[in-house]
Every structure is written in structure tokens, then in C-alpha cells.
Amino acid sequence: VPDARPPVPPAPDGLLAALRAVVGEANVVVDADVTAGYERDWTGRFVGRTPAVVRPGSTDEVAAVLAACTAAGVRVVPQGGNTGLVGGSVPLAGEVVLSTRRLDDVGPVDELAAQVTVGAGATLARVRAATLPAGLDVGVDLAARDSATIGGMVATNAGGLRALRHGPMRHQVVGIEAALADGRVVSHLRGLLKDNTGYDLPGLLCGSEGTLAVVTRVRLRLVPVLAHRATALLAVASWADAMALVAGLRRVLPGLEVVEAVDRIGVDLVADAFGIRVPFTPTPAVAVLVECADVRDPLDDLAAALADRAEVVDAAIADDPQRRAGLWAVRERCTDAVATLGVPTKLDVTLPAAELAAFAVDVHAVVAAVAPGARVVVFGHVGDGNLHVNVVVRPGAGSGAPPGPDPGADVHERVTVAVFAEVARRGGSISAEHGIGTAKRGHLHLVRSAEEVAVFRAIRAALDPAGTLNPNVLTPPA
Amino acid sequence: VPDARPPVPPAPDGLLAALRAVVGEANVVVDADVTAGYERDWTGRFVGRTPAVVRPGSTDEVAAVLAACTAAGVRVVPQGGNTGLVGGSVPLAGEVVLSTRRLDDVGPVDELAAQVTVGAGATLARVRAATLPAGLDVGVDLAARDSATIGGMVATNAGGLRALRHGPMRHQVVGIEAALADGRVVSHLRGLLKDNTGYDLPGLLCGSEGTLAVVTRVRLRLVPVLAHRATALLAVASWADAMALVAGLRRVLPGLEVVEAVDRIGVDLVADAFGIRVPFTPTPAVAVLVECADVRDPLDDLAAALADRAEVVDAAIADDPQRRAGLWAVRERCTDAVATLGVPTKLDVTLPAAELAAFAVDVHAVVAAVAPGARVVVFGHVGDGNLHVNVVVRPGAGSGAPPGPDPGADVHERVTVAVFAEVARRGGSISAEHGIGTAKRGHLHLVRSAEEVAVFRAIRAALDPAGTLNPNVLTPPA
Numbered sequence: 014v015p016d017a018r019p020p021v022p023p024a025p026d027g028l029l030a031a032l033r034a035v036v037g038e039a040n041v042v043v044d045a046d047v048t049a050g051y052e053r054d055w056t057g058r059f060v061g062r063t064p065a066v067v068r069p070g071s072t073d074e075v076a077a078v079l080a081a082c083t084a085a086g087v088r089v090v091p092q093g094g095n096t097g098l099v100g101g102s103v104p105l106a107g108e109v110v111l112s113t114r115r116l117d118d119v120g121p122v123d124e125l126a127a128q129v130t131v132g133a134g135a136t137l138a139r140v141r142a143a144t145l146p147a148g149l150d151v152g153v154d155l156a157a158r159d160s161a162t163i164g165g166m167v168a169t170n171a172g173g174l175r176a177l178r179h180g181p182m183r184h185q186v187v188g189i190e191a192a193l194a195d196g197r198v199v200s201h202l203r204g205l206l207k208d209n210t211g212y213d214l215p216g217l218l219c220g221s222e223g224t225l226a227v228v229t230r231v232r233l234r235l236v237p238v239l240a241h242r243a244t245a246l247l248a249v250a251s252w253a254d255a256m257a258l259v260a261g262l263r264r265v266l267p268g269l270e271v272v273e274a275v276d277r278i279g280v281d282l283v284a285d286a287f288g289i290r291v292p293f294t295p296t297p298a299v300a301v302l303v304e305c306a307d308v309r310d311p312l313d314d315l316a317a318a319l320a321d322r323a324e325v326v327d328a329a330i331a332d333d334p335q336r337r338a339g340l341w342a343v344r345e346r347c348t349d350a351v352a353t354l355g356v357p358t359k360l361d362v363t364l365p366a367a368e369l370a371a372f373a374v375d376v377h378a379v380v381a382a383v384a385p386g387a388r389v390v391v392f393g394h395v396g397d398g399n400l401h402v403n404v405v406v407r408p409g410a411g412s413g414a415p416p417g418p419d420p421g422a423d424v425h426e427r428v429t430v431a432v433f434a435e436v437a438r439r440g441g442s443i444s445a446e447h448g449i450g451t452a453k454r455g456h457l458h459l460v461r462s463a464e465e466v467a468v469f470r471a472i473r474a475a476l477d478p479a480g481t482l483n484p485n486v487l488t489p490p491a
Numbered sequence: 492v493p494d495a496r497p498p499v500p501p502a503p504d505g506l507l508a509a510l511r512a513v514v515g516e517a518n519v520v521v522d523a524d525v526t527a528g529y530e531r532d533w534t535g536r537f538v539g540r541t542p543a544v545v546r547p548g549s550t551d552e553v554a555a556v557l558a559a560c561t562a563a564g565v566r567v568v569p570q571g572g573n574t575g576l577v578g579g580s581v582p583l584a585g586e587v588v589l590s591t592r593r594l595d596d597v598g599p600v601d602e603l604a605a606q607v608t609v610g611a612g613a614t615l616a617r618v619r620a621a622t623l624p625a626g627l628d629v630g631v632d633l634a635a636r637d638s639a640t641i642g643g644m645v646a647t648n649a650g651g652l653r654a655l656r657h658g659p660m661r662h663q664v665v666g667i668e669a670a671l672a673d674g675r676v677v678s679h680l681r682g683l684l685k686d687n688t689g690y691d692l693p694g695l696l697c698g699s700e701g702t703l704a705v706v707t708r709v710r711l712r713l714v715p716v717l718a719h720r721a722t723a724l725l726a727v728a729s730w731a732d733a734m735a736l737v738a739g740l741r742r743v744l745p746g747l748e749v750v751e752a753v754d755r756i757g758v759d760l761v762a763d764a765f766g767i768r769v770p771f772t773p774t775p776a777v778a779v780l781v782e783c784a785d786v787r788d789p790l791d792d793l794a795a796a797l798a799d800r801a802e803v804v805d806a807a808i809a810d811d812p813q814r815r816a817g818l819w820a821v822r823e824r825c826t827d828a829v830a831t832l833g834v835p836t837k838l839d840v841t842l843p844a845a846e847l848a849a850f851a852v853d854v855h856a857v858v859a860a861v862a863p864g865a866r867v868v869v870f871g872h873v874g875d876g877n878l879h880v881n882v883v884v885r886p887g888a889g890s891g892a893p894p895g896p897d898p899g900a901d902v903h904e905r906v907t908v909a910v911f912a913e914v915a916r917r918g919g920s921i922s923a924e925h926g927i928g929t930a931k932r933g934h935l936h937l938v939r940s941a942e943e944v945a946v947f948r949a950i951r952a953a954l955d956p957a958g959t960l961n962p963n964v965l966t967p968p969a
């Protein structure tokens with residue numbers, strides 16, 4: 014197979030030597046066999062080339078690497094665990110890769126403050142391994158926890174499984190240290206919960222996708238580990254009922270932590286593919302999974318709250334781990350079940366509460382208009398308005414038959430444009446959790462006005478006037 | 492008494508006519524008797540003059556007013572309820588005042604989303620009057636609720652009485668509309684809880700003190716009204732014990748909403764001034780007030796949690812409103828009690844959890860070194876590390892004797908500098924809630940590095956290159 018990637022651009026004279034002087038010979042990687050692992054994203058959709066992967070071991074080294082690259086006019090892509098889904102951390106145009114993975118120090122857990130200071134390169138799993146023995150946890154959790162780094166989670170404002178209760182990564186960060194493109198360092202890590210002394214740089218860097226600065230250390234707030242959980246799987250008759258249920262439960266269950274939903278097509282698909290069935294007949298229009306966590310067993314509170322809700326057609330409820338896992342299975346196996354049909358177009362969108370139900374119904378007609386015969390499966394974090402729309406344009410026969418063929422990039426794009434346009438028409442967002450990256454830059458205009466994009470550009474130019482940092486992401490090409 | 496204020500600078504030719512064309516004759520106020528109310532802050536410490544108070548009635552009018560002023564080279568001070576404490580909303584150098592108070596529309600409460608969209612000029616009390624009948628409340632509450640506007644609370648990132656549970660204003664804002672200095676408008680009001688499509692402009696504008704844009708409308712998340720409350724007043728032996736108590740209770744009381752503290756001097760002063768006594772003998776080193784709120788009576792949970800804490804020397808606990816009010820009285824009357832001694836220097840500071848107790852002890856020696864004989868009273872929102880340090884340099888005799896004289900601005904400043912230096916040495920912040928305004932600009936360097944201030948300036952210049960907006964606040968004079 015010929016290598017379709019662009020050729021490796023040579024590094025300017027002297028840059029590699031300057032970088033070696035900063036981080037040491039061993040941490041400037043130019044061997045193509047090794048750099049290959051940094052040039053391709055997790056999905057395999059985004060592949061580029063780099064003249065060098067630089068692995069600084071301290072904030073000062075990050076700063077010196079950035080200063081050297083900016084001085085040489087060389088652009089830089091920061092990379093953490095490289096688990097993103099929008100091509101935001103790979104060198105698509107011959108950039109130097111700055112890997113943060115050596116910045117993996119995890120400081121002592123400050124139990125008095127319920128906080129910890131960690132290096133940007135520490136994985137979420139590593140941080141939790143340090144905090145859980147103290148009865149404290151990070152407020153954000155996600156499936157990529159063993160690879161995703163805290164710095165990457167900050168840069169993408171990761172959401173994950175608990176955002177309904179604890180908010181996204183932006184709400185966990187109480188201090189930040191970062192290096193600017195010109196080598197200056199800003200550091201504010203004392204973990205002050207109230208600190209009205211200037212603009213909120215931690216919040217600005219959260220979700221900035223590596224375009225404003227390279228995060229080197231983060232002060233995280235921690236949440237108490239809640240030992241008791243109760244889970245319910247519910248049959249409801251419509252997406253509108255699911256939304257009304259969310260609104261009702263939020264008022265009476267302060268311990269509400271998760272509200273997920275799967276539509277009928279998804280429920281049937283999981284049963285068909287894996288024999289995992291919901292305990293309801295017939296299959297409900299929407300299956301809703303609800304979980305509460307508290308310092309004591311929340312089962313009775315959850316049962317009482319559900320008994321008051323007219324939207325609940327049928328319910329199964331559990332507080333023991335094994336039966337709870339059984340209730341979770343239908344939601345957890347959705348992605349795998351879709352893959353048995355064929356290669357999906359996966360869209361991570363969010364809608365205003367008042368628009369979500371109508372969108373979840375109408376999206377079928379929207380897709381049918383551009384891809385007749387496609388299967389559309391809708392599931393996601395309905396508690397915070399976040400839906401994952403999965404479209405398989407050429408589905409296989411199902412029930413163990415081989416999955417259908419990949420319809421090709423053009424068809425994925427046609428479906429994407431149609432669904433995003435519908436999302437935008439209803440005031441939603443084309444990226445709930447994943448960010449814009451390089452994948453969605455061309456669609457940003459659907460949800461952000463020219464004035465907003467101009468403000469983004471102005472802020473970007475203010476912090477990185479030379480344009481060193483992650484040039485292929487977030488703002489569209491000028 | 493001669494008027495010591497600077498003379499009113501004349502408005503440039505044509506500007507007033509242009510402003511009248513935008514907002515109408517009646518909303519460009521030049522009558523000195525009327526403008527006087529906009530030229531003086533709530534404390535009376537900050538007084539200036541303005542050539543005109545402009546009162547736009549819509550976002551488009553705000554934008555046109557700003558565009559006209561920027562084009563004329565005239566600077567603008569945005570003003571909401573004018574309840575700030577740091578001189579951030581008055582025209583100190585002859586700026587035009589842009590009053591947001593006519594932008595007081597309160598939209599329908601979106602019960603499905605638990606959100607509401609309101610004009611920047613709506614007071615907090617007005618917004619709550621609309622949401623409370625729906626069983627929903629704003630997550631931030633503060634004493635100035637009848638005058639403070641939502642726009643001003645956003646601009647200052649107000650904290651208030653519930654920040655421990657719900658976070659500051661920045662955590663309540665899920666969408667924002669604002670006019671830039673050149674008249675462009677950015678608007679993103681759909682209330683999406685997850686929306687990773689660019690930099691977090693709502694978070695950036697929160698706490699920006701009117702220097703980046705004028706907020707015109709805000710989309711607020713709302714929290715359920717919790718009908719049941721339990722309150723405890725506790726005797727503890729030291730500030731260190733108070734901090735350990737906070738950390739312990741936070742882990743086992745998900746419904747914890749308030750943790751306040753008053754030191755022995757404050758407790759005795761409230762007893763001396765108003766006959767309000769804590770039910771403990773002798774007076775404890777620190778009195779801690781704890782409150783939980785839940786969907787059912789949290790009294791038993793609170794009592795059980797307190798029984799497990801060795802730091803609690805003595806306790807009084809209540810769940811009925813009348814007895815709860817009695818427990819609150821010692822904390823609520825602190826400010827009035829201090830005023831009976833004389834004119835205080837009032838400092839709103841915050842410390843890292845690990846430093847707070849030592850600071851609260853050492854601040855007495857720090858003050859004594861620069862103001863021998865001064866009385867120092869420490870109280871505040873200890874649950875989130877926020878202390879109010881009150882220093883009366885020339886106290887009266889107490890017990891109904893007349894308060895001592897105001898020692899004068901020089902002495903206030905000497906005490907301020909000494910306390911701020913100690914706060915900075917311990918990694919704290921010189922403004923927890925109040926902001927920098929004009930009052931603390933000169934002290935910003937104590938807690939923000941030159942690199943941080945440079946980044947603030949760069950962001951400010953990016954959004955307001957002409958320097959139109961609130962020129963006397965936040966960043967120090969260049």
C-alpha cells in the first residue's frame with residue numbers, strides 16, 4: 014500500500030539541536046517507526062507526519078520548546094493521550110508534536126481542600142488511583158480513562174458520565190499552569206474557590222483545544238466518593254415523556270447523577286446482536302436509565318420519585334452491583350450493537366431541552382431524505398441534552414449477518430451536513446463533548462455567528478500572535 | 492462644602508445628538524441633579540462626574556451607544572445596580588455612564604430546562620420573583636438582591652450565600668448576549684449544558700468587570716427550591732478545627748449548603764452590642780454555623796454527622812424557622828456589631844485551605860505591627876475559604892459608647908497593604924467576591940504575576956482595542 018501521507022517536512026536548521034538542548038537527546042524523537050504512533054489519531058481517520066516528537070519533562074521545558082519553535086516559525090501540535098475523536102491532536106501539516114505524557118506527576122491529595130495538583134500528562138486513571146484511597150474522586154469520568162490525560166481533558170473540556178451532577182471538566186479545574194507560545198508561563202495553582210482577581214484563564218483554556226497555550230499542570234477539585242447507588246431502567250412512551258421525566262426527577266432527587274436514554278431501534282438492536290433484553294414488552298419507544306448516588310442507599314427515594322411520575326410506563330430498579338450492571342447493559346452495548354450493522358456516521362450533538370424530543374423524532378426523516386434505507390439509532394446523555402446520533406447508511410442484514418460496507422467519506426459527509434443543519438435550525442450544538450478539532454471546523458459557522466468566530470480569532474491572536482499552536486483546529490481557515 | 496470632584500468634561504460635538512438618536516431624548520440624562528445618583532458608588536468612597544447617563548432599552552441600542560462612543564473616542568462605564576464595593580461602576584474620569592437598568596425583561600421560566608433568559612438590568616429579586624412560583628431558584632443569592640442586577644452579578648462573578656453548594660455566578664450562566672465596544676453583538680442564549688464549540692465567552696465575561704463587553708442578556712440555569720432546612724451553631728476550639736470540620740462534613744453531607752464562621756472577638760462583640768449570645772460558655776474560639784437543605788428534613792442527618800466529629804465542642808441545632816433564625820443571628824449581625832466600634836477597614840480575602848487557619852491567627856499580629864491597639868474581627872464564608880477581615884484602628888469604648896473616629900485613608904491603606912501582603916505570602920487572593928475594580932488595581936501585582944497581567948491586557952486589547960470600556964478598573968494603569 015503506498016503511503017498517501019504528505020512527505021515529512023524537514024525541520025529548520027538548528028531547531029532539532031535547540032530542542033535536544035532543552036529536553037535531552039532521548040526526548041526528541043525522529044525515528045519514523047516511533048513517530049508513527051503520534052501521527053495517527055485513535056479513530057484512524059486523521060493521519061499526518063511530523064519532523065519530530067518532543068517530550069518535555071517539566072513546565073520550563075515545555076516553555077523552552079514552544080519558544081524555540083515559535084522563534085523558528087515552526088508550528089506545534091500538543092498531544093496528550095491522543096484519544097480525541099475530531100483530529101485535534103495529530104500533526105496534519107508537518108507540525109512538531111509536543112507530547113505532554115512525561116508531565117505525569119500526581120501531587121499529594123489535599124484532603125483539607127479536597128483537591129489535588131497533577132501534571133497535564135497524568136492519565137485520569139492514574140489520578141483516580143491516587144485520590145480514591147482518600148475517599149475522593151475526580152468529578153469527570155469517561156471510558157478512555159486509562160489513556161486520556163488530564164491536560165487533554167482540560168483542552169477538550171471533557172464531559173463524560175457524571176456531567177449532569179458535577180459539570181464538565183471546566184467545573185473541576187480550580188487552578189492551572191500553562192506555557193504560552195512565546196515561552197511565557199502563567200501559573201495559578203493555589204486552588205482558591207473564590208478568586209475574583211482578573212479574567213478566568215482556567216475556564217478559557219478549558220475547551221480551547223491547545224490553541225491558546227499548552228497546559229502543564231492542573232489543580233483539580235475532588236468530589237466525595239458516594240458508596241451507595243441505585244439504578245432504574247424505565248420504559249417511556251416518547252422522547253417528550255423522557256424529557257418531562259428528567260425535569261421532574263431533577264427537582265426531587267438531589268442525588269441524581271445519570272440519566273441516559275436509548276431509542277426503540279437501539280434497544281431492539283442490542284437484543285438482536287447480544288441477546289441483552291430490557292424487561293419490558295413491547296419494546297418501549299425510549300428506554301431511560303436513571304442512577305442516584307448518595308451517602309446511604311438511595312433506592313427508596315428513587316422508587317418513590319418514580320412512583321410519582323406518570324411518564325413511567327414500566328420500571329426495573331436495583332441497588333446491588335450485579336443487577337445494576339444488568340440494567341446498564343442495554344446502554345453500554347449500544348455502540349457495539351450499531352457496529353454489527355455496518356460503519357456508522359457518529360454524531361455528538363446537543364439540543365435545547367424544548368427542542369430535543371422533536372429533533373429525536375424528525376432526525377429519521379432528515380436522514381432518509383439524503384440516505385434512503387439508512388438505519389438511525391439515537392441514544393445518549395439525555396439528562397444534559399446530549400444525543401449520539403448513529404447512522405448506518407448501508408446496514409447489513411443483522412442477526413449475525415456480516416455488517417454492510419463503508420459507504421465512503423462522501424456519504425458520511427452528506428449525512429453529517431443534513432443532521433448538523435437540523436441541529437442548528439433548532440438552536441443546538443454540533444459538538445456537545447468532542448470539540449471542533451479539525452473534523453468540524455468547516456461546520457462551525459452553522460452554530461457560531463461571524464461575530465463569535467471573529468472574537469475567537471481575536472483571542473487566539475492575542476495569546477498566540479505567531480500562530481504556533483495547533484493551527485489546524487477550532488477556528489476555520491481564514 | 493466645595494465640590495472636590497473633577498469638572499464635568501464636555502461631550503464631543505455631536506455625540507449627545509447621536510446618542511439621543513439611538514435611545515431617545517428622555518434616555519440621555521444630562522441634568523446634574525439626576526446624573527449625581529450615577530456618579531457616586533454605594534459606599535460613598537468613589538465619586539466622579541459624567542457628561543451623560545445613557546439608558547438604552549435593547550441590545551441593539553446598547554450596541555449603537557457603544558459604537559457611537561468608540562467612534563467619538565469617549566470612554567464608557569457600564570452600570571447596573573451600582574451596589575459594588577470596589578468603585579467599578581462609577582465615572583471616575585468623566586466617562587459616559589451606560590445604565591443597563593432598562594434592560595429588565597424577565598423571560599418565561601423554562602421548566603423543562605430549568606432555565607430562564609433575563610435582561611442584564613433585571614434585579615436578582617425580580618428574577619427570583621418569576622422563578623420561585625415554579626419551584627426554581629437562582630443558584631446565587633446575596634444581601635443586595637433588591638438592587639443588584641444580573642448583569643452586574645455576571646460582570647463581578649458574584650458569590651454570595653450559596654457558593655459552597657452551587658458555585659459562583661460563573662456556574663449559573665449557561666448563555667450570554669453582549670455588545671462589544673465597536674458595536675458588534677455576540678449572542679448565544681440557547682442554554683446548552685454541553686457545547687464544546689469554541690472558547691467559553693460566558694465564563695470569560697463573568698468577572699471581567701465590564702472591561703470586555705457590555706452584557707445585555709443572560710441565560711441562567713435554575714436550581715430546585717429545597718423546602719427543608721436544618722441549621723447548627725457549633726463551638727470549636729480553633730480555626731484549624733473549623734477547617735477540619737468543614738472537610739469532614741463535606742464528605743458526608745451532600746446537602747451541605749452553608750458553612751460560616753465568626754471568631755471569639757466577633758461573637759463577644761455581637762453579644763456586647765446587641766445582647767445576642769451564643770448558647771456556649773465560655774465563648775468558643777470560633778463559632779461555626781452549618782446549614783443543610785434537602786427535599787426532606789435533613790435534621791437527623793446533620794445531627795448524626797456532627798456527632799461523629801471530634802472538633803465539635805458544643806452544638807445547638809434546629810429545623811424550625813424561628814430557632815434557625817436565632818442561630819443565624821450571631822453571623823448576620825457581625826457587620827453591624829463592628830460598626831459600633833468605629834469605621835472599619837473591610838477586607839474580603841480568601842486563603843488556600845491549608846493556610847486559612849494560620850492566617851486567621853497571625854493576622855492579629857500583622858495588623859498590630861502597623862496599627863497598635865486596633866481591633867481585628869474575622870468572620871466569613873469559611874466553607875469556601877473566604878474570610879472577611881474587619882479592622883477598627885481606633886475603636887470606641889464599646890457597650891453603647893460612641894464609635895471611634897475614622898482614622899483616615901492613609902491608615903486604612905496601611906492596614907490593607909499589610910493584610911494583603913500576608914494573604915499573598917500564603918498563596919491567597921485579595922478579592923474573593925468583590926472584584927478588583929478601581930480600589931484594588933494597585934494591589935493586583937501581589938497575587939497576579941506580570942505574565943498573568945500581560946495576558947489580561949492582551950485579551951482586553953483584543954476585545955476592546957480602542958480602550959472604550961471601563962478604563963479605570965481591573966488592570967493597573969500601564
